[in-house]
Amino acid sequence: MTEELYKEMAQSIIDGEAEQAVALAQKSIELQMHPLEAITKGFVVGVNYIGDQFGKGEAFLPELVMAGEAMKAAIATLEPELIKLGEAREVLGRVVLATVEGDIHEIGKTLVGTMLSASGFEVFDIGVDAPAEKIIGKALEVDANLIGMSALLTTTMVRQREVIEELDKEGLRPRIKVLVGGAPITKDWADKIKADGTSEDAIGAVKLAKQLLGKE
Numbered sequence: 001m002t003e004e005l006y007k008e009m010a011q012s013i014i015d016g017e018a019e020q021a022v023a024l025a026q027k028s029i030e031l032q033m034h035p036l037e038a039i040t041k042g043f044v045v046g047v048n049y050i051g052d053q054f055g056k057g058e059a060f061l062p063e064l065v066m067a068g069e070a071m072k073a074a075i076a077t078l079e080p081e082l083i084k085l086g087e088a089r090e091v092l093g094r095v096v097l098a099t100v101e102g103d104i105h106e107i108g109k110t111l112v113g114t115m116l117s118a119s120g121f122e123v124f125d126i127g128v129d130a131p132a133e134k135i136i137g138k139a140l141e142v143d144a145n146l147i148g149m150s151a152l153l154t155t156t157m158v159r160q161r162e163v164i165e166e167l168d169k170e171g172l173r174p175r176i177k178v179l180v181g182g183a184p185i186t187k188d189w190a191d192k193i194k195a196d197g198t199s200e201d202a203i204g205a206v207k208l209a210k211q212l213l214g215k216e
Contacts (some may be wrong), residue, residue: 102155
């Protein structure tokens with residue numbers, strides 16, 4: 001029964017069916033499934049599949065965007081349940097997330113934000129096309145100890161470096177750790193721009209965030 005539901009959840013994301021995803025999320029709440037299980041064993045499987053297909057050139061941007069919208073809808077349904085469960089949890093850290101200037105890709109970042117908040121981080125997602133000063137300004141405003149930056153285009157990757165250089169200039173490193181992500185981002189690139197790390201997926205990003213803040 002549960003396995004079947006996980007499959008349907010994944011499929012609703014692959015098909016980009018937001019209403020179906022919401023209905024399945026509600027069903028999982030009625031069945032008293034753990035919301036994190038629904039996310040990781042159900043919906044995320046669909047997101048990862050679409051991401052892989054996109055990487056291979058077998059799925060296209062509209063499908064990716066629709067999958068992202070469906071994922072957001074499912075998460076929005078499950079979020080209150082997560083909050084209920086997480087009320088007593090300590091905040092592991094404060095994270096500012098953004099897609100860098102010139103880039104409007106959102107899916108991976110939204111997913112990372114969701115998984116981070118589900119894991120006990122306080123997340124401030126300032127959206128897409130965010131210039132360096134906006135990212136750093138927000139980090140200072142909320143006293144963040146981590147910045148996560150996403151870039152999908154090879155042309156916008158350099159913006160990640162600019163933010164790190166700016167943080168250095170303002171003497172904010174290593175107090176503020178930096179994670180970078182996005183399809184073209186490799187470990188070599190992360191090392192080269194002196195980021196604190198990168199991860200292939202949202203689950204890895206959470207693990208890394210915990211390690212960097214000494215919570216692992």
